[in-house]
Amino acid sequence: MAITKKVKELMVDVFDFPHIPYWFTLRQAIGIVKKSLLDEGKCHHPMAVLVFDEKYNLMGTLGLKDILRGLEPKFMKPTTKAQVPEADDSGLSLVWDTLFDRETAKTAERPVSEVMVPARFFVRPDDPVTKAAYLMVHNELVLLPVLDEKKFVGLVRMIEIFDEISEAIIKI
């Protein structure tokens, strides 16, 4: 089995994804996801928005799950469990339902920087695909930024990484 491809052969353009600055609120991010991705029928998986600072440096990514997590009322966040049995948290969904209008209106005004997944792991264009796969698997990422020197030049997605590795496996 030989996986010889480099990251630059699989990466997608940064402009395939919506961009927002970190000070946008969750409500504004939701509007962009709706307009840019859902209403236009552009299901560019994974559905994610890229979050930048005021100097156009990538700060992180914001996926649909991150947005929903950010909308949760604060007291519903899971606490660190000590030596207690696993609790069935599904009942909490009813609590969220009753508080939806009141609490979620507040949480929707949170800046996206509070709920995004910070961009802490990167690959370079000439890195092997296997390095990208390793970083994505071990850090539970579906998108991985590609930096050339310090410039953000693209992203690799789990789907292309999977496709490349699965091709190699099938050929064994």
Added chain:
Amino acid sequence: MIDRDKPQKLYIQLYEILKEKIQSGQWALDDKIPTEEELCRIYSVSKATIRLALSELARQGFLRRQQGKGTFVSKKEGRESVFLNAPFRDPMLDQRVAYTEDIIARTVMMPIEGLEEKLRIPEDWHIVYLKKLFKVDGRPAVVQEAYVPYGSCPALIEAEVSSGSIIDFVEKTCGLTISRVICHFDVKNADPETARLLGIPGGSPVLMLEQRIFSGPDVLMYMNSFAAPAGGGITVDFERKS
């Protein structure tokens, strides 16, 4: 009908088609025009294209929108204006005053809060966002926010734009020529961030200059400038050409 092989943008073609319907009387005064969905089907274009064309017709006075009722043909008032050839300067500070400028933000965003209509772009287009602070005698005077469709001038985000007119940069680097500028003055209450930058209490009144800068039929840039009270104001210098 709409010709997708034409270089002209779809919404401009649609704007011309619908304007012709109104001017020829095919759509009479006070007629309710088809819904956005019906127009999508008739002209086989997206809802974003329909909205851009209808917004421009409404802005030009050909249509009026009534909440919950629909869109109607409106009477287009004939307006004879006096045209002045004016030198356009950016920023609109008094040129006799020495000022400094700092770029506070230069990043990329998606259109929100009606920016897509102001820039006449689809909702999924990227926009370069620039924010500058101008100081006169070391004191904050004007906060300027500019929005440029990324596709019009990608160099704006890639090149090093440390100072100088954004408009000059766009014209020189991207080969675009300004053909028209619409200015609108208003007084607004400063939002917390603008107030912080101008060193005034939040909610203080500030003079706002809203500008739409055109290159042919396209909006090249949408810009808002907020002047602090006693910050030197905003100067508009008209000059009649002989």
